[in-house]
Each structure stands twice: as C-alpha cells, then as structure tokens.
Amino acid sequence: MTQIARVFARHNQMADIAGADKPPRRLRLHRRFRDLACGDLVELDATGDEVTRQLDRNNVLVRRDGFGRRKVIAANIDCVWIVIAPEPAPSRNLIDRFLVAILNLPARPRLLINKQDEGPAARPEWLDAYRQLDLDPLFVSAKSGFGLDDLAAAAAGQTNILVGQSGVGKSSLVAALLEQYGIVDAIAPTTGDLAASGEGRHTTVTAQWFPLANGGAWIDSPGVRDFTPEIPSLDTLERGFPDIAERGDQCRFRDCRHQSEPGCAVLAAIEAGELPAARLQAWHALAAEIPAQNRARG
Numbered sequence: 001m002t003q004i005a006r007v008f009a010r011h012n013q014m015a016d017i018a019g020a021d022k023p024p025r026r027l028r029l030h031r032r033f034r035d036l037a038c039g040d041l042v043e044l045d046a047t048g049d050e051v052t053r054q055l056d057r058n059n060v061l062v063r064r065d066g067f068g069r070r071k072v073i074a075a076n077i078d079c080v081w082i083v084i085a086p087e088p089a090p091s092r093n094l095i096d097r098f099l100v101a102i103l104n105l106p107a108r109p110r111l112l113i114n115k116q117d118e119g120p121a122a123r124p125e126w127l128d129a130y131r132q133l134d135l136d137p138l139f140v141s142a143k144s145g146f147g148l149d150d151l152a153a154a155a156a157g158q159t160n161i162l163v164g165q166s167g168v169g170k171s172s173l174v175a176a177l178l179e180q181y182g183i184v185d186a187i188a189p190t191t192g193d194l195a196a197s198g199e200g201r202h203t204t205v206t207a208q209w210f211p212l213a214n215g216g217a218w219i220d221s222p223g224v225r226d227f228t229p230e231i232p233s234l235d236t237l238e239r240g241f242p243d244i245a246e247r248g249d250q251c252r253f254r255d256c257r258h259q260s261e262p263g264c265a266v267l268a269a270i271e272a273g274e275l276p277a278a279r280l281q282a283w284h285a286l287a288a289e290i291p292a293q294n295r296a297r298g
Helices: 092-103 125-133 148-155 170-181 234-239 242-248 265-271 277-287 290-297
Strands: 003-011 014-019 025-028 041-044 051-054 060-064 070-075 079-084 108-113 159-164 208-211 217-220
Touching: 014 041, 060 092, 079 092, 092 108, 092 125, 092 159, 092 234, 092 277, 108 125, 125 242, 125 277, 148 170, 159 170, 170 208, 170 217, 234 242, 234 277, 242 265, 242 277, 265 277
Parallel strands: 079 108, 079 159, 159 217
Antiparallel strands: 003 014, 003 041, 003 208, 014 025, 041 051, 060 070, 208 217
8 A cells, every 4th residue: 555755855866755653764766756855745655665656746946056957945835934134144135036936836925034032123124125025024033932932823734944044043943943843753953053254054955844743844944145046937027026016017018127118107116115126126137037047948
C-alpha cells in the first residue's frame, strides 16, 4: 500500500521526507524528481523507501539565480512573511521583489519586523509606500519573546514561510516558535549572528519544514542579499504591483508604461500624493529585467 508523505528538506539528490506522524527519513531521489522541494507532497511505495510520484502543487515559490536558471525554494505555501530588522538595514528593493513572487503564487504577504527586544519601535516612515497592500506588519522579538503569541495566532493552521536577508533572525524566530508551539522532539534550526560587516551570515542552506502542534507549519528559508523573481511578462509584474495596476487601468492608453505618456493615471496619482514614487521606480526597474529573463529561458 502506498502512503502520502511531506518533503521536509531537499539536499541535492536526497530529500528528508516524513509520512503522517513519523519522523523524516533521508531518501535518495530518482532524477525525474529534480524539481522536488520543501513543502511538496509525494507518494511513497509500500516500503516507504522510494518516492514514486509527486503530487500536484497548490503553488511554488521560485527565483532566478545569477545565470537566469530557475531555482525552486518551497511549495504549497499559504502565507509568506517578509522578515526585516534594524540590522541588517532593510532593503526596500528586496521587499518589492519578494512581493512580485508572493502575489503571483498567489499567497498572502505579511511583514515581520524582528529584533524588537525592548518592545515595538516607531513604525518606519518608508513602510507608508506599502500602505495599500495590507501587509499588516507585526513587531516581534525572537530574543525576548515579544509578539510571538500574536505571530503564532496569525500563522495558526497555515503553511508559513519566512523569507528575507541573512541575519534578520528567521531561524531564531522558528526556533523560538518551536519551543513554545512545536511538536514534541522537533529539531530547531541552526541560528547565527551578523558578520563584522553588518551583513548576515548564511546559516540555513536549504528550505526546511517545521510542523507545529496546531497543524500548521513554518518553513525556514535561506537568507539572501538579492532576489530575482520570475517575471515572464508585464501581466506577471502587474500582479506584483496591484497598487500600480489598479491605477494603470485608468490610463488613457492600454499600453501605457507610466513614463511620460499623456493621460497616465499612475503618474497623476504620484503627483497627487496618492501613490509613492518609490513603488513606480521599483516597477520600472523590474520591467527592465523582463527581456533578459526571457532570453535566459530561451
């Protein structure tokens, strides 16, 4: 009799896979499963020693590497938490890029502001650029435990993934959540500190699945310094910028690129203070990458 199991982590030609109520086992994969990723559901043979089939996904989070190659991060995600912290300094460019990938899954994007050890700091003014996207920021501290109850409640019953720069404390957050809400004998992720340069050190090398007692789960993903979402078309880009797309529907010309065209509703909204100019700048930067991505795909 076959059995359904979950991929906890992928390690080249091996994967950590667990059936219901069983600890994960490291299994060797057939070459046809080269796309298998953390969060995937698979079918195992009667012995539980071999993956025989990959089940359909609800969605999959991917990126493009420096050579334009497609890299799968994780699958079957409900909510993506973009983690930022006072150090390393938040990158709005990175947030914009994550949002394109998240909103095209589709999944719910949320913002998580970590390292609030003394309680919540003043809300950064630059967050106003995202006020129309319902990111609903949560202030937390993996160190002191501040805000973890609210985070656990917001994530309950879902598959959640943490993404962000190296050093913002993603693994520390997962470890703190597992301590309070994890299943018995759950193995916490390895945590790290900032390097002398102020940039984060990579302590997580592959996405890892951590189940919770309430039926939900956290996926801890490797930290990044840059992120290139898949953007095959302007339609994909617009789904990642719903604030711009909403106003773009009101432009005089259907093919308006929101640069200097007459009757551009997006430029009018920026001039009226209804839309932050930084969002349009990010839109133009990512739109310029579409031709190169399409060439890399062949």
